[in-house]
Amino acid sequence: MSAQSALVPAGTRALGLGFTGNLGNIDAYISAVNRLPMLSHEEEVSLAKSLQDKNDLDAAQKLVMSHLRLVVSIARGYLGYGLPHADLIQEGNIGLMKAVKRFDPNQGVRLVSYAMHWIKAEMHEYILKNWRLVKVATTKAQRKLFFNLRSNKVGLDAMSPxxxxxxxxxxxxxREEVVEMETRLSGRDIALEAPTDDEDDKFSPIAYLSSDQQEPTKVLEANDVVRLQSEGIETALGKLDPRSRRIVEARWLANDDGSGATLHTLAEEFGVSAERIRQIETAALKKMKTALAAYV
Structure with missing residues (x-):
């Protein structure tokens, strides 16, 4: 269901909202709501009391329907944000129904005045969520500044001091808050990856991001490895007797590609069996592991 054909959300049909027939487009919807009759003050108070005292959904429907034109009017003021008019109206209708639900006719305030706050609040929330991929305003103060700056700034050029x-x-x-918000407003969303076409001049921010190897934790890990390989291993080798050190170095440290001497080669060198060389190697590696624990 499109936004234009569902300006009144499905979740609110308990109020009986919606029009019969096919409205087709936003212009037909606006024309339809502008033809709906408005309520007198006495009618409004009577319907509001009926809703408040008896939970009369028919009364709620009449209150909402008679104020749909207010939502259309308010939504028109936010078209400059480039968001669909129909979506703005739909969000405003949600705010209107919230206002009707909470409206107290005994306060002496007309529903039109009370509902404006709720309608604008829903539209503001929708705009802030959808105007940019990245939120430009998160706190209440930033939201106020966002809308006031948009409506009061003249032209597209940067503001003078x-x-x-x-x-x-x-x-x-x-002043710093104004400058920061103006900077956010003047920016635009950029896709992290380039579009999937054959054009070579497309800007792709991901191509300019630094390698993850420069990520702090990876840098620390790399430094630890270097320290372990140099200082740590040298210290561990110093704990071995000459024969054990010779066997470990010949087996594991002689070549960078890890292709060290075989057990049989070392067995011939020391005049013992290959099994004995393996036993010496195993004991030496365990001793080195204990010495290296301080560097891990």
Whole structure:
């Protein structure tokens, strides 16, 4: 179901919202809601009390339907963010229904005034979630600055120091906060990887990222390996007797490719059996392992 054909979310059909017939597009929807009758103050209070006291869903439906044009009007003011008009209206309708649910007719306030806060809140949340892949405003203060800066900034050029100072004073925030938010607003989303086509001039940030070998934990691991290979192994070899050291070095440290002397070659050199050389090697490696424990 498209956004345009589901401007009133399916989850709210308990209120009886929705139109019969095929509205087809956003213009037809707007035309339909503008033809819905508005309520007098007395009718609004009566319906609101019926909903409050009796949980009258028919009353809730009439309250919502009579204010759908308000949502359309508010949504029109946020079209500059480049998001679908239908989606903005749908989010605003959610805010309207929340307002109707919480509206207290005994406070002496018209529903239109009360509902504006809820409608805008839902639209703001939708805009902040969908305007950019990366959130530009997360705290309440940043959200306020985001919308005020968007509506008050003149032109697309960077703000001058005086304009920044004036904006900060008008919004009651620090100059640094205005500069930071303007920088976020002026940026744009860039795909990490280049598009899958044959053009060679496409910018691909992933190609310029540093190797993961420079990641701090990997650097520390590499330094530990170097220290272990140099200082640690030399210390461990120093714990061995000359014959054991000769066997370990000939078997494991003679060549970089790991192709050391065979047991039989060393057996001939020392005049013992190959099995004896293996036993000496095993004991020497265990002793070295104990010495290397301090370097791991």
């Amino acid at each position: 005086q304009q920044v100072a004036d904006m900060a004073q008008m919004l009651g925030v620090k």
